[in-house]
Amino acid sequence: MDLTRLHYFVAVVEAGSFSRGAAALHMSQPALSRQVLLLEQEVGQPLLVRTGRGAEPTESGLALLAHARNIFELAERARTDMHERRASPHGRVTVGLPPRVAQVLTADLIERFRAQYPDAVICVVEALSIRLREWLVAGKLDAAILFDPPHSAQVQEETLAREPLVLFGPKPLPARIKLADVAALPLVMPSGPNALRQLLEKETRPRGLPLSIVAEVDSVQTVLSLVARGVSHTVLPASAVRLWNYPQVLHVAAIVSPAIRNRVVLAVPKARPATRPSRLATELLRTLALAYYGQHEKPRGTATRQRKTG
Numbered sequence: 001m002d003l004t005r006l007h008y009f010v011a012v013v014e015a016g017s018f019s020r021g022a023a024a025l026h027m028s029q030p031a032l033s034r035q036v037l038l039l040e041q042e043v044g045q046p047l048l049v050r051t052g053r054g055a056e057p058t059e060s061g062l063a064l065l066a067h068a069r070n071i072f073e074l075a076e077r078a079r080t081d082m083h084e085r086r087a088s089p090h091g092r093v094t095v096g097l098p099p100r101v102a103q104v105l106t107a108d109l110i111e112r113f114r115a116q117y118p119d120a121v122i123c124v125v126e127a128l129s130i131r132l133r134e135w136l137v138a139g140k141l142d143a144a145i146l147f148d149p150p151h152s153a154q155v156q157e158e159t160l161a162r163e164p165l166v167l168f169g170p171k172p173l174p175a176r177i178k179l180a181d182v183a184a185l186p187l188v189m190p191s192g193p194n195a196l197r198q199l200l201e202k203e204t205r206p207r208g209l210p211l212s213i214v215a216e217v218d219s220v221q222t223v224l225s226l227v228a229r230g231v232s233h234t235v236l237p238a239s240a241v242r243l244w245n246y247p248q249v250l251h252v253a254a255i256v257s258p259a260i261r262n263r264v265v266l267a268v269p270k271a272r273p274a275t276r277p278s279r280l281a282t283e284l285l286r287t288l289a290l291a292y293y294g295q296h297e298k299p300r301g302t303a304t305r306q307r308k309t310g
Helices: 001-013 018-025 028-042 060-084 100-114 129-137 179-184 193-207 220-229 238-243 276-295
Strands: 049-052 054-057 092-097 121-126 143-147 155-169 176-178 186-189 212-216 234-236 252-256 262-271
Touching: 001 018, 001 028, 001 054, 001 060, 001 155, 001 252, 018 028, 018 054, 018 121, 018 220, 049 129, 054 060, 092 100, 092 129, 092 276, 100 121, 100 220, 100 238, 100 276, 129 143, 129 155, 129 262, 143 193, 155 193, 155 220, 155 238, 155 276, 176 179, 179 193, 179 252, 186 193, 186 220, 193 234, 220 234, 234 238, 262 276
Parallel strands: 092 121, 092 143, 176 252, 186 212
Antiparallel strands: 049 054, 143 262, 155 234, 155 252, 155 262
16 A cells, blocks of 8 residues: 555545645645545545535545554654664653652662663652652653552553561560551551551551551651651551661561551553653663562561661
């Protein structure tokens, strides 16, 4: 099939008439009509019907129009791919990270991305998982790390890790502590709709275990500082132990009866076209996240960490 004639046919359909189509193509109307006629002869059936208002596609014309648009889209993707392969890609990639993930992954992500695509720009947005998920669905992000996201048909998800939630405290703790005993302790926790808070309450509410919240703080680092000062306890995923940078001893206990695990997810929007830079950023994010969550220490009862001084 002659793709040039197919292009002429689509131009007529989109313009709504041969005269407007010819003007858009910068060619004479008789020449355009001749090319469409040759296309009709090639496919063996009429594709357009002239009306008093212009021209409308027949049933066969509508079917061919759908095929033509798919063909042109594939051709454009091929051109883009070939262009990207011969040149350093430009453009912008936007990645979303929850704050405590951004704190440990952002520097490596940007450094590695810049090393491979120096002419592209990477933007890292920090927000709670619920906001990042909304921006993914809206097509505002190329990729994001999310905690325990609800299913969405508009987002492709890959579970990277499942982390146990543990109790952090300023004083010695038993090796294992029941969820009922955790709920009775004074806790500093993020406010809703934080994914961690929702995950914890999903287990405590059905058991009739109201949490003893003494303060709500969304910043994990601030929460840890309050634990360091002895103000209260908190519940965090096990990897958060690596964020402890205070001289005080940190005590950690595994939560049992039941044990609770969160889900760390790499998510990309299905509707947003992937580019070479966005694919690289997504792969780098996957690699860094798997390395980070695969290395954190499992709580061994009263685990301690202390910042080195001197």
